[in-house]
Amino acid sequence: MSFHIEAKVGEVAESVLLPGDPLRAKYIAETFLEDAVCYNQVRGMLGFTGTYKGKRVSIQGTGMGMPSASIYIHELINDYGAKHLVRIGTCGAIQHDVKIRDVIVAQAAATNSAIIRNQFPGYDFPQIGNFDSIKTAFEIGVSKGLNLRVGNVLSSDLFYTDSSDEFSKLGKHGVLAVEMETAALYFLANKFGVKGLSLLTVSDHILTGEQTTAQERQTTFNDMIEVALETVSK
Ligand SMILES: O=P(O)(O)O[C@H]1O[C@H](CO)[C@@H](O)[C@H]1O
């Protein structure tokens, strides 16, 4: 076991999907995996391993924000041998042509977090996803007829800000949406030489205030989840 995950070595698959919400991990395990077994309940941050179309896959909740996600990602890679980590999250759109329910393939992530900046003072260090995973996910999404967007996202330390101006300014510079974990995933995946990919469903629009209903979110999440499962199965 590691500090925050009680699984024995070998109980976590090399391919791990990473929702922020541990109950989304449970939903995915129950809905999409065969023979799913829960390997972690520490802090309620549920983790499951099962099979998808014969491929062994784990689903691990990460919590919200980069400090929490970094703990799980670090332990999955270094204590359990994870090799392909795919975030499946929600995000808020910051461009008018990015629509509610769109699925975003995060090519890269900007961040206002100090966790990366503190390690490379004086450098602007882009956090990028694994090209093979991005390409595979994109091709799978297109074959399913999804409205996929590929581009830069912002991983923010804050969900609530005094003004959405700082986010909308980033939108004018090509950033598609805001979420809270992708930069940490890409930083750690590149640091430890494993594959990192982040797929995000647009759950709300920061410029218009539009939001999805719970039912709509469920359906669109399923599209994103299937793209993630099929990407790690290739
Ligand atoms: O839906 P998840 O994966 O949790 O992702 C987004 O939702 C949370 C905020 O509501 C943050 O974790 C953000 O990144």
Ligand SMILES: O=c1cc[nH]c(=O)[nH]1
């Ligand atoms: O971090 C997030 C996630 C979803 N929607 C947002 O506006 N922000």
